[in-house]
Amino acid sequence: MPFVNWLKRNLVVIAGLLTLAYLLLPNIIVTVFSFNKPKGRFNYEWQQFSLDAWKDPCGVSDLCGSLSVSLQIAFWATLGATLLGTLIAFALVRYRFRARGAVNSLIFLPMAMPEVVMAASLLTLFLNMGAQLGFWTILIAHIMFCLSFVVTAVKARVMSMDPKLEEAARDLYAGPFQTFVRVTLPIAAPGIAAGAMLAFALSFDDFIITNFNAGSTVTFPMFVWGSAQRGTPVQINVIGTAMFVVAVLFVLASMAVGHRRNRQKA
Amino acid sequence: MSTLTEAPPPLAPQAPEPKPPKRRGHWTPYWLLLPGILWLLVFFALPMIYQASTSVQTGSLEEGYKVTWHFATYWDALSEYWPQFVRSVLYAGTATILCLLLGYPLAYLIAFRAGRWRNLIMILVIAPFFTSFLIRTLAWKTILADGGPLVGALDTLHVLDVTNWLGWTAGDRVLATPLAVVCGLTYNFLPFMILPLYTSLERIDGRLHEAAGDLYARPWTTFRKVTFPLSMPGVVSGTLLTFIPAAGDYVNADLLGSTDTRMVGNVIQTQFLRVLDYPTAAALSFILMAAILLMVTLYIRRSGTEDLV
Numbered sequence: 235m236p237f238v239n240w241l242k243r244n245l246v247v248i249a250g251l252l253t254l255a256y257l258l259l260p261n262i263i264v265t266v267f268s269f270n271k272p273k274g275r276f277n278y279e280w281q282q283f284s285l286d287a288w289k290d291p292c293g294v295s296d297l298c299g300s301l302s303v304s305l306q307i308a309f310w311a312t313l314g315a316t317l318l319g320t321l322i323a324f325a326l327v328r329y330r331f332r333a334r335g336a337v338n339s340l341i342f343l344p345m346a347m348p349e350v351v352m353a354a355s356l357l358t359l360f361l362n363m364g365a366q367l368g369f370w371t372i373l374i375a376h377i378m379f380c381l382s383f384v385v386t387a388v389k390a391r392v393m394s395m396d397p398k399l400e401e402a403a404r405d406l407y408a409g410p411f412q413t414f415v416r417v418t419l420p421i422a423a424p425g426i427a428a429g430a431m432l433a434f435a436l437s438f439d440d441f442i443i444t445n446f447n448a449g450s451t452v453t454f455p456m457f458v459w460g461s462a463q464r465g466t467p468v469q470i471n472v473i474g475t476a477m478f479v480v481a482v483l484f485v486l487a488s489m490a491v492g493h494r495r496n497r498q499k500a
Numbered sequence: 501m502s503t504l505t506e507a508p509p510p511l512a513p514q515a516p517e518p519k520p521p522k523r524r525g526h527w528t529p530y531w532l533l534l535p536g537i538l539w540l541l542v543f544f545a546l547p548m549i550y551q552a553s554t555s556v557q558t559g560s561l562e563e564g565y566k567v568t569w570h571f572a573t574y575w576d577a578l579s580e581y582w583p584q585f586v587r588s589v590l591y592a593g594t595a596t597i598l599c600l601l602l603g604y605p606l607a608y609l610i611a612f613r614a615g616r617w618r619n620l621i622m623i624l625v626i627a628p629f630f631t632s633f634l635i636r637t638l639a640w641k642t643i644l645a646d647g648g649p650l651v652g653a654l655d656t657l658h659v660l661d662v663t664n665w666l667g668w669t670a671g672d673r674v675l676a677t678p679l680a681v682v683c684g685l686t687y688n689f690l691p692f693m694i695l696p697l698y699t700s701l702e703r704i705d706g707r708l709h710e711a712a713g714d715l716y717a718r719p720w721t722t723f724r725k726v727t728f729p730l731s732m733p734g735v736v737s738g739t740l741l742t743f744i745p746a747a748g749d750y751v752n753a754d755l756l757g758s759t760d761t762r763m764v765g766n767v768i769q770t771q772f773l774r775v776l777d778y779p780t781a782a783a784l785s786f787i788l789m790a791a792i793l794l795m796v797t798l799y800i801r802r803s804g805t806e807d808l809v
Contacts, residue, residue: 250609253602254624257690260639261628267642278642318536329529337533340540346740346796348748350765351785354772355547358554358782378543381536435629441751442765446772458634462755466638474635481630485623 261478268471275465287468291476294467300457301473307369307453308438311376315437316430318377319384320422326385327392344382352379353446360447367449375447376437383436384429391425555782565778577783581767585791588763591678591753592746595685599693599742600735602686607697607734608727612706622698625691633688637755640684644674644756676758684752692741700734701727736803744792764788 267277271284292298356375365371403413441455448456458470555573559565610621643650651674654660663669668679712722750765771781
């Protein structure tokens, strides 16, 4: 039974590829339905091929506005969380100090907390302080929950770094600042970049915490949520497809750059 | 790509931390920590305290709330909404087990069998993150639509008879049933299972597999005695990373479910944003938090990876 044997040997591969199909199926549906021309307000049933939505992605009122709000928040949240998180990561890996355990727990807890709990408690704080809900409260919340993820990403990279490299730099008469900029930072850069990318993706995609603390500000996920009740324009699928394609291209490009660099080194 | 694959699973209890070098500046670490920790204290820890105080307040929106140490709110909330709590644990638990069963082969495939396809598959696992998860969850409405090809096939294969009997589906529809919600939860949190599994599998020395083979272990025995135990850190962090957010999620239950599939997240959201009953909502989210912290602690104790925190 050669077929049964082949099946047995490749069982893991087949199961893995089926899981991959499960992961990608919604993306395929989103892409296909971006070329649909629905009859009603909802884009759940295939009717007719059309390029209308692709020609006019901003044709729905408020859609591109919400997209721009989301991008702005994601940008500032990434900047803030990466900066604060990198500092914490360096302090945790490079120094021994009291309260190290407490700091580690404070970093861990936001990741071990269901989002809805954090969202609700932040809203309680803002209501008690009488803060105006909107752009700023969303940004504050996003920096808060992205922070821990950045710390973990940067920490992993800095921890695997050979301290001898910095010693060598000092032996070669580099000052502390020079050592940091020319040796430490470049080595930590991939970790910082990974943390920043994670923060951007998390912030851009966040719905639960934003839903509680947005007031009347509408981010892109909030717009999608609203549209699930009012009727989903095809343009949402267009944006979803475009984001997927851009992400894949971006990663492929950064891989190509990495390859070239490795080859130059070799 | 390397930047992405190197991103560690946030909860991974892997390599023990090396001891940091002896202290240099006395105050330097505190200055480095100050801004970030202050942020977490003010916008993470302080809100929890406010939440705790809100949960023991009584009053009304018009007259204002006062702290009256009214602990009965907890009891009332629990006795009214215990079905939603049970459902949350049940759905999230099922989704976590499904994620493990589905995610393990894929993580294994990427770590050991993918060869030059490894990076491409990795991209395909991560890239969906960039299409908003709400859009992707809405796509499940199309996939599971009443009378759609998938539901038709399940019906023809008499799968629906079985799931109807189990109470997972109702009649000839999948949407608005527990099955749809669990399917959505599994889908949404699957990458959080795959990434830590992959990270811990990838660290396993391939020579161990060879050694097991040399000692006449069959592939399945090798997996059971060598690979799986060594991937335990990934299993633990993966299950936590899927279970915790799944238990608090209300998006899947809202978009794919019905009023019969409401989870505790849905209740908290409704109480907070629509009913504006803040004490009940605060008590509910405190109970959820406590339950999850308790379960996580017990689970970590049992699986013997206490260096997690």
